[in-house]
Amino acid sequence: MTAADDFEQFFDDAEPRLRRALVAAYGPERGREATAEALAYAWQHWEQVQAMDNPVGYLYRVGQSRSRQRRQPWVTPPDDATSGGWHEPELPAALAALSERERLAVVLIEGFGWTYREVAELVEVAPSSIQSYRQRGLDKLRGALGVSEDA
Amino acid sequence: MPDLPDRLRTLVDGAAAPVTLDEVRASTEQPVGEAVTGETGASEPVPLDEIRTSSAASATGSTRRQRLPRGRWLMAAAVVAVVALAGVLFVTLADDNTRVEVGDAPEGADQPLFELLELRPATEPMGTLRAAVTDEELAALWDDVGFDSAAPEVDLGRWVVVSITIPDDACPPVLAGFTRDGDVWTPQFEELDDTCAEPLIPKTYVVAIDRSEVAPAFTLRLPADDTYGFDEQRLEVEVPPGRATANGREADTQTGPAPGATLAVVPLPPRGEARSHLLDGRPVWVVHHDDGSATAVPAVLPPDPAAVPTAEDLDSMFWSIVRWSPQGAFRGPHTWDAWGRALTAGRHADLTDYVAEVDGDRVVVRQWDGERVPGQPVLPSVPVDAGLAPDVVSSPDATGDLPEEVRGLPAGWQMVGVAAVGAEGVLRLCVVTDDSFPPSSCPDDAPVVAGAEVPDGIMSWHFAPLLVRIDDGGQISAVVPLGGHTVSVTP
Structure with a gap:
């Protein structure tokens, strides 16, 4: 298997994880762009990246550091992107009101089934912190959406 | 919000289309195969147009x-x-x-x-x-x-x-x-x-x-x-x-250490090595330098009392562990040399709580309210991360069977970053993982966290650096929480 094949295999696994994490943190436009930049970095530094223990976490920080150059607010997606089966149009706004880490924890754990440890490794904080971010994020979402804790 | 997962997936995946491999390849100047094999020479640097733009x-x-x-x-x-x-x-x-x-x-x-x-x-x-x-x-x-x-x-x-x-x-x-x-x-x-x-x-x-x-x-x-x-x-x-x-200029304000009350007298470690001890309720590192002198520095640092934790700054609530690197440095929120002089922050971050005096084969540790450690910071050999004690450790399940990293720590007081689980009025130390979160209660024979009160009928999880005393046999005989936070629920 060539290095290009290895990268392609890695790409298939890493792209959705990176994109979801960076979109959750920074919004669709900036998050997707950061994902592309991070993966481009990985391609050009594949020899180093493939030897890493946590390449996705590393590339998350690559995307993060690049996107810092042009920081902008988390942007809610257009209606047409979320309208399919969407009965709570206020959810994007409620998500946007969360802190970056709260949003990251809620989206990745609740939406995509990541574990606390996976999110913690991504942003290099303790899993317990992620648990707290998730809980606070969910509490805020419930408050914003007028949903009871039992729901 | 039972359908929240579906909605989140729709929101995120629907708002940002997947990045394609072709897109990535087209955005870079050199294929990975060439960069790895070296067929076309050295790998080109990453395009940094944005950075150039920023610099300009x-x-x-x-x-x-x-x-x-x-x-x-x-x-x-x-x-x-x-x-x-x-x-x-x-x-x-x-x-x-x-x-x-x-x-x-x-x-x-x-x-x-x-x-x-x-x-x-x-x-x-x-x-x-x-x-x-x-x-x-x-x-x-x-x-x-x-x-x-x-x-x-x-x-x-x-x-x-x-x-x-x-x-x-x-x-x-x-x-x-x-x-x-x-x-x-x-x-x-x-x-x-x-x-x-x-x-x-x-x-x-x-x-x-x-x-x-x-x-x-x-x-x-x-x-x-x-x-x-x-x-x-x-x-x-x-x-x-x-x-x-x-x-x-007026006389320099540096007057050197001002020895105060004696806190403890501890054995002198071998030259070039450090040992942790428990002084005044907190763990302290005592280092024996190659020149025969000794240094004592705190092994944990408290949270800043002036800090107001925000939603994004929960970590500021936690105490920080200061670890000894065998390469001759301390690692924690900053890096310090073996004398506690800050290397990766201003000298205001020197570790100045204690002063140590060698007395034969013992070290007298005294309170010190000095403003900074005398002398120049000494750059340690690299890498300074080698040999550090584990930060956060975990085990497969909430079994109370402590992970090997903890059991392998030297006897004495050590800081570990494990979680404690409280139930039936007692907070016990057993390690949990995210996969099993929220965990069940710890086994009855798990070490008890001293001084922690957990009301009956409440399940709690405590996240913080914990001070544990490890006996010569590798068993934990005492656990003391030093900070952090507790999450409690009614089962």
């Missing part, structure tokens, strides 16, 4: 703010302290064309040359230089570099403040000194650990320089960096006369 924008003075990383509170709190202490750094001046280095103070030189006031991830373009010689300029500099805290109170009669923003990774180098070529000052940075593999995270150093050494004018210079797309930067600074310094 430096003249505009535009800044962006960003959230600070864990450990911010310690730096921020220390900024104020450093100002009051800013007269006692022993890095000294030298003749023109001479490199001034930490640890290279000429005999008789007792005046500080510079003081690192702050070191943070940058929010402004790499290659940006700024200077302040008045209070107004300092306030503007502080705002321009994007720090969201108040500017420190610096005696600008004695100091000139400059900021230097450089390309870097996640492991900041030490500002080891300046070279002087006439009136041109060029900062010299030294990496502590060349194994730090991290992406680009530029850093801003805010430094106070002895005003008497740069008056009436000097040029701050930063060499060009082709990789990151900025040319040589030069900032000419006019320095009006300030208060008398150098030879005319």
Whole structure:
């Protein structure tokens, strides 16, 4: 298997994880762009990246550091992107009101089934912190959406 | 919100289309295969158009703010302290064309040359230089570099403040000194650990320089960096006369350690090694240096009492563990040398709680309210991360069977980052994982966390550095929580 094949295999696994994490943190436009930049970095530094223990976490920080150059607010997606089966149009706004880490924890754990440890490794904080971010994020979402804790 | 997962997936995946492999390939200049095989020569650097753009924008003075990383509170709190202490750094001046280095103070030189006031991830373009010689300029500099805290109170009669923003990774180098070529000052940075593999995270150093050494004018210079797309930067600074310094300066305020009450007498470790002990309810490292002297430093650092945790800053609630590196350094929120002198932060972050005196084969540890550790910071051998005790450890399940990393720690008091689980009125130490979260209660034979009260009928999880006493047989005989937070629910 060539290095290009290895990268392609890695790409298939890493792209959705990176994109979801960076979109959750920074919004669709900036998050997707950061994902592309991070993966481009990985391609050009594949020899180093493939030897890493946590390449996705590393590339998350690559995307993060690049996107810092042009920081902008988390942007809610257009209606047409979320309208399919969407009965709570206020959810994007409620998500946007969360802190970056709260949003990251809620989206990745609740939406995509990541574990606390996976999110913690991504942003290099303790899993317990992620648990707290998730809980606070969910509490805020419930408050914003007028949903009871039992729901 | 039972359908929240579906909605989140729809929201995120529907709002941002997948990045394609072709897109990535098209955005780069060199295929990975060539870069790896070397068939076309050395790998090209990553395109850095954005960074060049940012650098070019430096003249505009535009800044962006960003959230600070864990450990911010310690730096921020220390900024104020450093100002009051800013007269006692022993890095000294030298003749023109001479490199001034930490640890290279000429005999008789007792005046500080510079003081690192702050070191943070940058929010402004790499290659940006700024200077302040008045209070107004300092306030503007502080705002321009994007720090969201108040500017420190610096005696600008004695100091000139400059900021230097450089390309870097996640492991900041030490500002080891300046070279002087006439009136041109060029900062010299030294990496502590060349194994730090991290992406680009530029850093801003805010430094106070002895005003008497740069008056009436000097040029701050930063060499060009082709990789990151900025040319040589030069900032000419006019320095009006300030208060008398150098030879005319009032006596140095450094008076050395002031031994206070004896806290403990502990065995002297072998030379070059450190041992942890429990003093006054807190763990302390005692180091026996190769020259026969000893140092005692705290093994945990409390949260900043002035810090107000925010939703994004929960970590500021936690105590920090200070670990001993066999390479001769302490690692925690910062890096310190074996004497507790800060290497990756200003000297305000020195570990100055205790003073140790060797008495035969014992070490007397006394309370010390000193302002900083005497002497020059000593750069340790690299890498300093090798051999550190584990930070956060875990085991497969909430079984109370402590992980090997903990059982393998030397006998004595140790800090571990495991979770404690409380149930039926007792908080016990057993390790949980995310996969099993929320965990069930710990087994009855799991170690009990001392002093923790858990009401009956409440399930609690405590997250914090925990102080554990490990017996010679590797068993934990006591557990003491030192901080952190507890989450409780009714089962």
